[in-house]
Amino acid sequence: MEQETRLTESQPAVPGTVRPGGRTAKVRRAVLDATEDALAAAGFHALNMDHVAASAGVGKTTVYRRWGSPVGLVADLLRDMAEQSLPASDTGSLAGDLRANAALVTKTLTDPRMGAVFRAVIAAAACDEECAEALNGFYRARLQEWAPVVERGAARGEVPAGTDGIELLRAVSAPLYYRFMITREPLGPADAERAAGAALAAAGEGVFTTPD
Amino acid sequence: MEQETRLTESQPAVPGTVRPGGRTAKVRRAVLDATEDALAAAGFHALNMDHVAASAGVGKTTVYRRWGSPVGLVADLLRDMAEQSLPASDTGSLAGDLRANAALVTKTLTDPRMGAVFRAVIAAAACDEECAEALNGFYRARLQEWAPVVERGAARGEVPAGTDGIELLRAVSAPLYYRFMITREPLGPADAERAAGAALAAAGEGVFTTPD
Numbered sequence: 001m002e003q004e005t006r007l008t009e010s011q012p013a014v015p016g017t018v019r020p021g022g023r024t025a026k027v028r029r030a031v032l033d034a035t036e037d038a039l040a041a042a043g044f045h046a047l048n049m050d051h052v053a054a055s056a057g058v059g060k061t062t063v064y065r066r067w068g069s070p071v072g073l074v075a076d077l078l079r080d081m082a083e084q085s086l087p088a089s090d091t092g093s094l095a096g097d098l099r100a101n102a103a104l105v106t107k108t109l110t111d112p113r114m115g116a117v118f119r120a121v122i123a124a125a126a127c128d129e130e131c132a133e134a135l136n137g138f139y140r141a142r143l144q145e146w147a148p149v150v151e152r153g154a155a156r157g158e159v160p161a162g163t164d165g166i167e168l169l170r171a172v173s174a175p176l177y178y179r180f181m182i183t184r185e186p187l188g189p190a191d192a193e194r195a196a197g198a199a200l201a202a203a204g205e206g207v208f209t210t211p212d
Numbered sequence: 213m214e215q216e217t218r219l220t221e222s223q224p225a226v227p228g229t230v231r232p233g234g235r236t237a238k239v240r241r242a243v244l245d246a247t248e249d250a251l252a253a254a255g256f257h258a259l260n261m262d263h264v265a266a267s268a269g270v271g272k273t274t275v276y277r278r279w280g281s282p283v284g285l286v287a288d289l290l291r292d293m294a295e296q297s298l299p300a301s302d303t304g305s306l307a308g309d310l311r312a313n314a315a316l317v318t319k320t321l322t323d324p325r326m327g328a329v330f331r332a333v334i335a336a337a338a339c340d341e342e343c344a345e346a347l348n349g350f351y352r353a354r355l356q357e358w359a360p361v362v363e364r365g366a367a368r369g370e371v372p373a374g375t376d377g378i379e380l381l382r383a384v385s386a387p388l389y390y391r392f393m394i395t396r397e398p399l400g401p402a403d404a405e406r407a408a409g410a411a412l413a414a415a416g417e418g419v420f421t422t423p424d
Contacts, residue, residue, distance in 0.1 A: 045257065045339040122394060123338035126331045127257040132396045139395040170395070171387060171410055177394045178386035183351040184337060184344045198383055198414035205413035207406060 030056040031063060032080050035073045039120035040113045044074065044127075047120075071128040074121055078134035082141040094153025098200055101146055102172050102192035109180045110187055122181055143169050150203075159203040167208040171199035242268040243275060244292050247285045251332035252325045256286065256339075259332075283340040286333055290346035294353040306365025310412055313358055314384050314404035321392045322399055334393055355381050371415040379420040383411035 034056035038047055047070040053063040067073045089100035108114045125135040143166045150165030159168070175195040179185040202208065246268035250259055259282040265275040279285045301312035320326045337347040355378045362377030371380070387407040391397040414420065 043339050119338045123335040125396060126335035126393070127255050135394075136396040143395075167406070170390060173394075174386040174390035175383060178382060178389055181338070181393060182334060182347075182385075182389045183355075183382070184348040194379070194419060197417075198410070198419045201417035201419050202410035202413040205416070207410045207413050 027056075027058055027062065027066075028076070028080075031058055031067070031073070032077050035077050036117055039074070039077075040116045043116065044070070044120040044124040047073065047124075049073070071124060071131050074124040075128075075130045075134040078121055078131065078138045082134075082138040085138075085141045085145050088146040088149050090149070090152075094149060094156070094158040095196070095200055097146075097149035097153070098168075098172050098196040099193065101149070101169065102176065102196040103189070105173050105176050106187060106189065106192040109176060115180070119181065159200070160206050160209050162209045162211075163203050163206075164208045164210045167210075168199055168203050171202060171208070172196055239268075239270055239274065239278075240288070240292075243270055243279065243285070244289050247289050248329055251286070251289075252328045255328065256282070256332040256336040259285065259336075261285070283336055283343050286336040287340075287342045287346040290333055290343065290350045294346075294350040297350075297353045297357050300358040300361050302361070302364075306361060306368070306370040307408070307412055309358075309361035309365070310380075310384050310408040311405065313361070313381065314388065314408040315401070317385050317388050318399055318401065318404040321388060327392070331393065371412070372418050372421050374421045374423075375415050375418075376420045376422045379422075380411055380415050383414060383420070384408055 031052060034052045035047070037055065038052055049063055049067070049070060050060055052073060053060040056063070063073075067076060089097045089104075091097050091100055109118060121131070121135060125131040146169050147165040150159065150163055150168050153159050154161055154163050154165075172195050175198070176187060176191060179187045179191060243264060246264045247259070249267065250264055261275055261279070261282060262272055264285060265272045268275070275285075279288060301309045301316075303309050303312055321330060333343070333347060337344040358381050359377040362371065362375055362380050365371050366373055366375050366377075384407050387410070388399060388403060391399045391403060
């Protein structure tokens with residue numbers, strides 16, 4: 001199942017930092033998978049280093065030495081999520097791409113496992129500055145990945161030239177996360193459609209156009 | 213200083229539940245003020261029942277018996293915030309009222325004390341269902357308080373008849389909370405202006421109009 005990030009698949013670690021497929025990478029993969037399992041099951045407040053080590057089959061000493069604390073685990077999971085960011089849609093129209101983006105975010109947040117993981121990492125970021133920076137990095141990567149859909153839409157004349165793509169994409173995601181994390185209201189396909197439609201309408205009125 | 217809620221002022225407790233100004237109300241006020249102080253200072257993950265009791269000058273037994281746990285304290289603080297919801301603006305135009313709403317939300321979230329409190333209660337809601345319900349109740353109260361500005365705007369012809377006021381108000385707040393809590397990006401007056409402008413433009417295009 002496609003998600004905002006390929007969290008559940010095994011991937012080689014960051015190129016350049018460790019030998020792909022090497023022991024260090026395998027340990028990191030096992031520990032981050034166990035961290036994600038724990039966050040999905042019980043949230044950030046219950047994240048326990050010893051349990052993560054045991055469930056990853058990795059020695060406690062290694063986990064404490066490399067990640068230091070539960071927030072260290074969450075921050076590294078977020079860096080891993082950013083590295084594995086999926087490519088953006090290219091449906092042929094900006095309206096189609098924004099609808100695809102809103103649908104993907106909605107599907108991710110309403111997925112029982114991934115919704116719990118996102119709620120946990122956002123809560124962790126509220127408690128710790130390193131997690132907040134890693135969360136910011138994750139969304140920066142996602143927004144950059146999708147920015148070209150707005151450039152293509154502007155080139156096709158679907159939004160005014162000079163439309164700030166990142167700002168338009170923020171406007172698509174914001175109402176979905178607002179219901180999911182802030183007002184704690186139900187979230188569904190109609191909300192995704194409305195979010196994409198509202199962002200596109202505002203862009204059409206030049207609200208996201210930057211002076212150049 | 214005006215805030216989204218009169219958190220820092222002493223208020224009589226909920227009418228009907230306890231005698232206003234009575235001992236029960238005074239204990240609740242002292243405990244909720246101490247809870248807010250603790251959340252502002254160190255966040256939800258560091259909230260400690262014994263410290264709250266000591267700083268409120270209330271016996272530990274009372275605090276444990278009435279609130280049970282840190283999440284019980286946060287949930288009751290949120291109910292108190294909802295009860296003390298401030299009236300909406302009435303500037304004479306919908307654009308002015310939405311700008312005032314966006315400015316108020318931005319001012320609250322960027323206030324060092326209140327921003328920390330909001331981040332803490334949202335994180336608490338991510339960890340606990342009772343807090344999530346109380347958070348939902350707080351925003352429901354805020355949105356209801358502001359909905360009449362959209363009804364007045366529709367009556368003046370500033371947005372299409374049948375515009376869903378709550379949905380329009382969600383659209384104003386969402387981008388501000390998204391930067392503050394999700395992407396962890398800076399938030400300022402330009403973001404407030406853009407949020408109000410984007411929501412109004414989308415409303416003008418009929419995005420928030422409900423079929424009747």
